[in-house]
Amino acid sequence: MAQGVVGQGVMLTPVEIQVLQDLxxxxxxxxxxGAIAHVEARWQGRRGPRILQPYYDLAKWFxxxxxxxxxxxxxxxxxxxxxFMCYLIVPLLIPVLTTYPLPLGYMGDxxxxxxxxxxxxxxxxxxxxxxxAPYAQLGSSRAMTFGALIEPTILFITFVVALxxxxxxxYFEAAAARASVAQIVRPAHILxxxxxxxxxxxxxxxxxxxxHAGTLELGMIDEARTLEHSGPLLALLTWGxxxxxxxxxxxxxxxxxxxxxxxxTRSAGAVGLAILALLGKALGVGVLFTVIDNSxxxxxxxxxxxxxxxAFLLAVLAVLVLFVGGS
Amino acid sequence: xxxxxxxxxxxAATVPSTFAGVADALTVLVLLSEFAMLHAQLSRxxxxxxAFQSLVVTALxxxxxxxxxxxxxxxxxGITLVLKVVVIPAIVLTLLRDARVELVASHRLGVATMxxxxxxxxxxxxFTAGSITVQSRSLPSGALGLxxxxxxxxxxxxxxxxxxVSQAVGFFSLENAVSLTSLVVAAGLPLIVxxxxxxxxxxxxxxxxxxxxxxxxxxxTLSTRQLDRLRG
Numbered sequence: 001m002a003q004g005v006v007g008q009g010v011m012l013t014p015v016e017i018q019v020l021q022d023l024x025x026x027x028x029x030x031x032x033x034g035a036i037a038h039v040e041a042r043w044q045g046r047r048g049p050r051i052l053q054p055y056y057d058l059a060k061w062f063x064x065x066x067x068x069x070x071x072x073x074x075x076x077x078x079x080x081x082x083x084f085m086c087y088l089i090v091p092l093l094i095p096v097l098t099t100y101p102l103p104l105g106y107m108g109d110x111x112x113x114x115x116x117x118x119x120x121x122x123x124x125x126x127x128x129x130x131x132x133a134p135y136a137q138l139g140s141s142r143a144m145t146f147g148a149l150i151e152p153t154i155l156f157i158t159f160v161v162a163l164x165x166x167x168x169x170x171y172f173e174a175a176a177a178r179a180s181v182a183q184i185v186r187p188a189h190i191l192x193x194x195x196x197x198x199x200x201x202x203x204x205x206x207x208x209x210x211x212h213a214g215t216l217e218l219g220m221i222d223e224a225r226t227l228e229h230s231g232p233l234l235a236l237l238t239w240g241x242x243x244x245x246x247x248x249x250x251x252x253x254x255x256x257x258x259x260x261x262x263x264x265t266r267s268a269g270a271v272g273l274a275i276l277a278l279l280g281k282a283l284g285v286g287v288l289f290t291v292i293d294n295s296x297x298x299x300x301x302x303x304x305x306x307x308x309x310x311a312f313l314l315a316v317l318a319v320l321v322l323f324v325g326g327s
Numbered sequence: 328x329x330x331x332x333x334x335x336x337x338x339a340a341t342v343p344s345t346f347a348g349v350a351d352a353l354t355v356l357v358l359l360s361e362f363a364m365l366h367a368q369l370s371r372x373x374x375x376x377x378a379f380q381s382l383v384v385t386a387l388x389x390x391x392x393x394x395x396x397x398x399x400x401x402x403x404x405g406i407t408l409v410l411k412v413v414v415i416p417a418i419v420l421t422l423l424r425d426a427r428v429e430l431v432a433s434h435r436l437g438v439a440t441m442x443x444x445x446x447x448x449x450x451x452x453x454f455t456a457g458s459i460t461v462q463s464r465s466l467p468s469g470a471l472g473l474x475x476x477x478x479x480x481x482x483x484x485x486x487x488x489x490x491x492v493s494q495a496v497g498f499f500s501l502e503n504a505v506s507l508t509s510l511v512v513a514a515g516l517p518l519i520v521x522x523x524x525x526x527x528x529x530x531x532x533x534x535x536x537x538x539x540x541x542x543x544x545x546x547x548t549l550s551t552r553q554l555d556r557l558r559g
Binding site: 181182185186190191231254305306309310312313314316320321322323324 | 344345347348349351352354355358359362366434439442443446447449450453454456457465469472473493
């Protein structure tokens with residue numbers, strides 16, 4: 001498989017690294033979820049599930065049969081698969097392991113990545129809406145509503161990236177942040193990072209917006225969508241949402257907040273180190289999220305717009321300071 | 328790849344200096360705390376936010392003084408620290424404790440709507456200031472727009488919240504924003520003029536203190552909504 005032994009060790013081909021990127025996300029996503037659940041439980045004084053518990057859950061669900069509600073059509077079955085495919089495509093577009101773009105890295109920009117993520121969300125929501133169950137439908141309608149409300153923030157963050165780098169490719173934003181300290185302390189960057197942090201909080205269903213591991217259907221948004229699925233389909237949905245979470249963490253750390261520790265060469269050692277660094281950074285972000293989870297209370301459903309307004313404010317300010325002061 | 332590197336280099340060339348970045352970030356923090364005051368539910372947290380905002384102004388003054396070698400700013404930073412971070416918030420908090428009012432429902436509009444209006448007003452302020460060219464030796468000119476936006480949002484705080492504490496805090500933070508503007512436009516402003524500002528602020532504290540007391544003793548609330556009705 002390896003191209004040859006050159007100088008500092010085994011070199012990988014770009015295609016191999018590209019495959020590794022996807023594999024990293026697919027394999028590590030449940031681990032990150034499990035670690036977060038474990039740490040969260042420890043913060044709350046519980047023993048918590050094992051860190052590897054998500055893998056056992058997935059294995060169990062894949063062995064079970066699939067039950068489909070009587071009135072549901074093929075969308076119910078296809079939705080989770082489409083979503084899973086979407087979450088497989090996004091890691092190809094973003095800097096997961098390397099500082100340099102891989103062959104498919106230019107296939108789409110940040111907006112394309114956002115659209116593919118949104119398509120995944122839509123597929124899950126459509127599958128949930130297929131059922132006659134009220135809570136699944138409530139979840140899918142809420143997820144779409146709040147998804148639309150957070151969209152302006154994402155657009156303005158994209159504008160910031162475009163104004164800073166004159167492109168909207170995630171690799172360039174990361175490279176710009178690595179280039180100088182002045183780039184990191186400039187207010188536009190800080191504001192965009194915080195705004196994106198809030199977007200990630202919203203999109204991963206974390207505390208100010210949604211209780212992550214709650215069982216109270218009335219407050220549910222994302223979680224309610226999967227209530228009717230079972231067996232392998234539920235496994236795909238759960239795995240997919242873990243992957244989406246890790247993808248968003250990768251975007252947060254590798255594009256905006258801390259784009260360090262990525263491989264800058266094609267040597268196997270550097271890529272391996274990058275995988276470890278990614279795991280470390282993702283766990284760091286996860287621990288930060290559990291701290292937030294345990295120190296704030298969930299917002300009332302109609303107060304979520306205030307959270308969205310705050311995120312929007314930060315993103316708009318980021319664009320404004322870029323326009324006026326060039327900072 | 329070659330193209331990629333040249334684009335990165337050209338964008339790095341337009342990056343403002345670290346000084347401008349830090350100064351602008353602090354100015355943005357002042358503006359953001361203004362927004363937070365607009366949102367805050369408890370009067371107590373509004374006053375704490377005011378103290379925080381003053382602390383940021385102090386930090387900015389110290390930073391500018393150190394980087395641009397303007398020793399007069401240290402004195403101003405010292406006075407700001409003592410007066411606006413410690414004394415004034417303490418006085419208003421004491422008055423509030425005497426009034427025993429925790430929460431005044433004083434949002435005239437929904438919070439999200441208020442924030443959107445405030446964003447529109449800030450955009451107006453920032454772009455208006457952007458059309459003026461000010462060469463300042465102390466702060467980057469982008470900070471001027473942000474300071475003016477903070478002035479306008481503090482006006483909104485006075486207009487859109489209908490309780491005495493919001494109006495007092497709005498006025499005090501208006502003064503914060505104005506002194507921030509003076510930092511941008513004329514950091515070498517003679518110390519004596521700045522000190523005169525502080526005396527103005529002290530007078531305002533006394534006036535608002537009396538207003539809070541009288542209003543509370545007459546109406547048994549800190550809300551100003553009843554003031555449009557005649558009392559016989």
